[in-house]
Amino acid sequence: MLAPMKGFEGLNRLDVRRVLLLGLALMPIGIIAMVQTYRVIEDSDARLEAALLGETLAAATGERQIILRSRGAAQTIARIIPTYGDDETACSAILSRYASSIDKLNFAGHISESGIVRCGTDEIGTDVTGTATYQQYKATRLPFVGSSSGNRSVGVISVVEPVVTDDAADGYIVLAFPHSALSVNSEAKDKGPRPLDTITFNENGDVLTSHLGVESAVDRIPANRALSALSVTGASTFEDLDNTGVERVYTVAPLLPGAIYALSIWPAEAARAGGLTSMSAVLFPFLMWLISLAVAYFAVHRL
Structure with missing residues (x-):
């Protein structure tokens, strides 16, 4: 007969077999603990x-409140402007009045479909066809909030609202703020x-x-x-x-x-919630399992 392999002789001892059986019995509990730890990490x-x-x-x-108020003002102006027809003086007056009621606004104007400042707080008659704001309006004809340098050396945030007169596109209203206007505390x-x-x-x-x-x-x-x-x-x-x-x-x-x-x-x-990582889900149950085996082994030896 073949002699038993010496490397495995130690496993044939009663105490070792009992500990191994206990380890198998505890393994489902360890798996449950692992799943629960994963859930704790996911919840965290x-x-x-x-x-x-x-x-x-x-x-x-x-920033959100300022932009919302500005868009609301631009929408209101876009509905009012067509009622002034070709009266550019009255158009500029209403835009100036709105501009004075909006904090830190540095320009308000009605830009015609051809890209000319028809009326506004200043720069009346200026050609803006080369600006990014006008190019985006022509490409989408939708309301938007954009950022560009405009005709000024400082960056501006432009709130744009299209104007419709007699069911036809009639340019857009633009309210321009310096970037600093939205840099709130x-x-x-x-x-x-x-x-x-x-x-x-x-x-x-x-x-x-x-x-x-x-x-x-x-x-x-x-x-x-x-x-x-x-x-x-x-x-x-x-x-x-x-x-x-x-x-x-x-x-x-x-x-x-x-x-x-x-x-x-x-x-x-x-991104690290209390030091918990995916490794924790494996490490903690594994350590508990090892400690349980160690306790069982020493307990068997004392019997």
């Missing part, structure tokens, strides 16, 4: 994502987490505002995802490198679905 991640999205919306509340009133920066952008991926400055915003946006692509994903959270190579966590939330979005930028550790 979901709560963390919801918290970050909530902070993103809170950080951009000021982002200081937290509570002790909750705050993003490193919050950027607003439109559906085309144009940056509208940034708490740390529009000029440097390109350094902080995701390196591997275009802003225009983020506008079609809805609310989301993801990790990526910024354009300086630093790992960041990003949260995207719609301010005006289909038009304006907020992007908050967080340090990489913001």
Whole structure:
């Protein structure tokens, strides 16, 4: 007969066999603990994502309110302007009156279909056919919020609303703000987490505002995802490198679905909820199983 292999002689002992059987008996409990740990981690991640999205919306509340008020004003003016017909003086007067009631507005005008400032707070008669705002209007003929330099040296945010006269396109109303007009105070009133920066952008991926400055915003946006692509994903959270190579966590939330979005930028550790990782789901139950085997082994030896 073949002699038993010496390497396995130790497994033939009664105490070892009892411990191994106990280990098999405890294995289903370990699997259940593993599944429960996974669920805890998933719940923690979901709560963390919801918290970050909530902070993103809170950080951009000021910008959202200003843009909403501006769009409402542009819509009202677009309905009123056709009633003035060819009276450019009256048209300019009504635009000036609206402009004086809107804080930090630096231009309000009616741009004709041919791209001439028909009436407004200033620059009447100026040809704007070469501006990005006019080109986008001609391409879409839809309301939008855009960012460009316009005819000024400083960047402006343009709120555009098409004008319809006798069922025919009659140019558009534009309300222009400097970027600084929407750079509201982002200081937290509570002790909750705050993003490193919050950027607003439109559906085309144009940056509208940034708490740390529009000029440097390109350094902080995701390196591997275009802003225009983020506008079609809805609310989301993801990790990526910024354009300086630093790992960041990003949260995207719609301010005006289909038009304006907020992007908050967080340090990489913001995505880690209490140190829980997927490894925890395996490590903790495995350690419990090993400890149970060790206790059982020493208990058998003492009997």
